[in-house]
Amino acid sequence: MEKKDIIQSFKDSLFTGLIALALFGPIVGLRTESKGEGLFITPQWGLVFLLVGLCILGRFLINLNSARKTEITFFSKFTSKFSVITEDKAKHFAITAILFAVVFPFLPFTDRYFMDVAIMILTYIMLGWGLNIVVGLAGLLDLGYVAFYAVGAYSYALIATTFGWSFWICLPLAGVFAAFFGILLGFPVLRLRGDYLAIVTLGFGEIIRIILINWYEVTNGPDGITGIPRPSFFGLPFKRSPDEGETSFHLFFNLEYSTMHRIIFLYYLILILALITNYFTLKIRKLPVGRAWEALREDEIACKSLGVNPTNTKLTAFAIGAMFGGFAGSFFATRQAFISPESFTFIESAIIVAIVVLGGMGSQTGVVLASIFLIGITEMFRDLEQYRMIAFGGAMVLIMVFKPKGILANRKPTILMHGDKK
Amino acid sequence: MNNLLSVENLTMKFGGLTAIDDLSFDAKNNQITSIIGPNGAGKTTVFNCLTGFYKPTNGQMFLHKEDSKISLRKYTDFKIAYVAKVARTFQNIRLFPAMSVLENLLVAQHNELMVASGYSLFGLLNLKTYRDKEQLAVEKAKYWLDIIGLTHRADDNAGDLPYGDQRKLEIVRAMCIEPRLLCLDEPAAGLNPKESAELNKLLKFIKTEKQTGILLIEHDMSVVMGISDHVVVLNYGKKIFEGTADQTKNSKEVIEAYLGVDE
Numbered sequence A: 001m002e003k004k005d006i007i008q009s010f011k012d013s014l015f016t017g018l019i020a021l022a023l024f025g026p027i028v029g030l031r032t033e034s035k036g037e038g039l040f041i042t043p044q045w046g047l048v049f050l051l052v053g054l055c056i057l058g059r060f061l062i063n064l065n066s067a068r069k070t071e072i073t074f075f076s077k078f079t080s081k082f083s084v085i086t087e088d089k090a091k092h093f094a095i096t097a098i099l100f101a102v103v104f105p106f107l108p109f110t111d112r113y114f115m116d117v118a119i120m121i122l123t124y125i126m127l128g129w130g131l132n133i134v135v136g137l138a139g140l141l142d143l144g145y146v147a148f149y150a151v152g153a154y155s156y157a158l159i160a161t162t163f164g165w166s167f168w169i170c171l172p173l174a175g176v177f178a179a180f181f182g183i184l185l186g187f188p189v190l191r192l193r194g195d196y197l198a199i200v201t202l203g204f205g206e207i208i209r210i211i212l213i214n215w216y217e218v219t220n221g222p223d224g225i226t227g228i229p230r231p232s233f234f235g236l237p238f239k240r241s242p243d244e245g246e247t248s249f250h251l252f253f254n255l256e257y258s259t260m261h262r263i264i265f266l267y268y269l270i271l272i273l274a275l276i277t278n279y280f281t282l283k284i285r286k287l288p289v290g291r292a293w294e295a296l297r298e299d300e301i302a303c304k305s306l307g308v309n310p311t312n313t314k315l316t317a318f319a320i321g322a323m324f325g326g327f328a329g330s331f332f333a334t335r336q337a338f339i340s341p342e343s344f345t346f347i348e349s350a351i352i353v354a355i356v357v358l359g360g361m362g363s364q365t366g367v368v369l370a371s372i373f374l375i376g377i378t379e380m381f382r383d384l385e386q387y388r389m390i391a392f393g394g395a396m397v398l399i400m401v402f403k404p405k406g407i408l409a410n411r412k413p414t415i416l417m418h419g420d421k422k
Numbered sequence B: 001m002n003n004l005l006s007v008e009n010l011t012m013k014f015g016g017l018t019a020i021d022d023l024s025f026d027a028k029n030n031q032i033t034s035i036i037g038p039n040g041a042g043k044t045t046v047f048n049c050l051t052g053f054y055k056p057t058n059g060q061m062f063l064h065k066e067d068s069k070i071s072l073r074k075y076t077d078f079k080i081a082y083v084a085k086v087a088r089t090f091q092n093i094r095l096f097p098a099m100s101v102l103e104n105l106l107v108a109q110h111n112e113l114m115v116a117s118g119y120s121l122f123g124l125l126n127l128k129t130y131r132d133k134e135q136l137a138v139e140k141a142k143y144w145l146d147i148i149g150l151t152h153r154a155d156d157n158a159g160d161l162p163y164g165d166q167r168k169l170e171i172v173r174a175m176c177i178e179p180r181l182l183c184l185d186e187p188a189a190g191l192n193p194k195e196s197a198e199l200n201k202l203l204k205f206i207k208t209e210k211q212t213g214i215l216l217i218e219h220d221m222s223v224v225m226g227i228s229d230h231v232v233v234l235n236y237g238k239k240i241f242e243g244t245a246d247q248t249k250n251s252k253e254v255i256e257a258y259l260g261v262d263e
């Protein structure tokens, strides 16, 4: 490498440092604390210099690396190896992952916190898989997916609290409601394309949230719905002391009462729901309607010229995606026992879309990896409180830099003429 | 021989621009009817009217069946291919590039397969009736791939094929809907002489072996003169000549339209 290059990259990294200083200076450097009367500013210059120093160093290293003009940097070597493993042995990977997920609650290091995070990740995986039908397969950018999640959660909550029906009856109903809303939204907007569709769906997500806040008589407004029935294990509730004439789970199985029972049950519940979503998606992708979705994503005009009805095809994608969002919503409601419009803000839609896009549009395994990566990293930095969204953003940037098409961007044909060549 | 398509007084205006001006012509079954003309003459616009992408300002287009005729104006959008069975290819190839060659041909059989899969229900249950139908669809795809010699690439992405093969694939994909009328928009554009000879062979095969009439837009005169039964010449949206290939070659109007006239 030439000396000129080094000087150039040194200048460049100093400039990066300057930008970092401008950003971190006020955000990190000036910390407000309330002591008695009013707010006081405590400067934290040490931390700022540390961060700025890291930025300069990082930029310098990246520059050095690209100056060598070798394609194979450490990271891309690492990630390409990674994707080769999962591409070739996708099946093995899937089986291992499922086995791991099944035994996870009984691993020695698994505690309450891990379980909660795992349930959260699985919920996002399920939502990601649901949205993958709409965004990944049909190519319809839906930025309001959380609306269907909300419709599912609220339908479940309202039906369950009003009629007292069991989880297994309310779940499909919530799915049907969400699918219905999917069609309702789909009819007018599916003529739109690309960015326009994204904006309208974004608006729809907000409309649903605002209706939930304002329709006080039904949704109880911002106070939300409380006392949503917890799920029971085939009629056996998870209670320390069951009501008159009832047996609870721990008594029936002769176990010591533990709150973990319910958590473990919820874990398996969402695992099964997610796996159903996955199984369904993998199946339907190989059917004519699934191929039509992908064809629409590829070229809508060509589809029309072949007699494929674009509106119906998109509607089915929208409705099915919404239905799975609704299922996930019911799960959310029964898990929390309390829901309010707060839980269904735009950021949720954004996270789900990020999971699908970063996973590699249309890749089921990619959704899993992206969920674990994004939610996991955000959780790991929970101590940083509000800065943890920076970790979220950072994780997104990392994926986009090293895997611009998503973690797993390869697509396998839905049907082969010559069988597997191996 | 029976008429397959009759276009009557077709006019298409875009604002002040008249892209097609009172055009009438016929096309017959098992014949290749070529539409030629200089750039911007309105050829693609004729196709867009026929295949439901544009709604003509004026005029009628009829597709003749044994003893009835259907008006293409009534069908828009996907229904032209689905109901009226008019298929087309595009001036800029429009395949599904990230899908395999075989999948491209299966999407063309979407409507039959959709019924066979019980609108996905039988398919999800993996019933034998559906699997058999799917097998038939694959066989139909293989039949066409054998003809264009691409069977060995059936599982590759359509976007990875060489340009000439993509053109051929787009044509057989259109054939998979079993069209009564096949509209080809400059299929020979960008092909080398060997490929365009193969294309000629393919089109002759379709013309003689299938119950299909072909409408062909083409600039490559070796293709036009080699295979057309009938030629319609457009200039500024107007028909300036109509006749056999030989008549066209020697027509004064046509030569003037292409080369310009000395003032």
Ligand SMILES: Nc1ncnc2c1ncn2[C@@H]1O[C@H](COP(=O)(O)OP(=O)(O)OP(=O)(O)O)[C@@H](O)[C@H]1O
Pocket (backbone or CB within 6 Å): B014, B017, B019, B037, B038, B039, B040, B041, B042, B043, B044, B045, B046, B091
């Ligand atoms: N959607 C449209 N809006 C406005 N003008 C159009 C539209 N489509 C076509 N035109 C105009 O109509 C005229 C005919 O266009 P057309 O594409 O049919 O020509 P063409 O004969 O296919 O030419 P080429 O040989 O270059 O493909 C052109 O002047 C074109 O600009």
Ligand SMILES: [Mg+2]
Pocket (backbone or CB within 6 Å): B043, B044, B045, B091
């Ligand atoms: Mg044209």
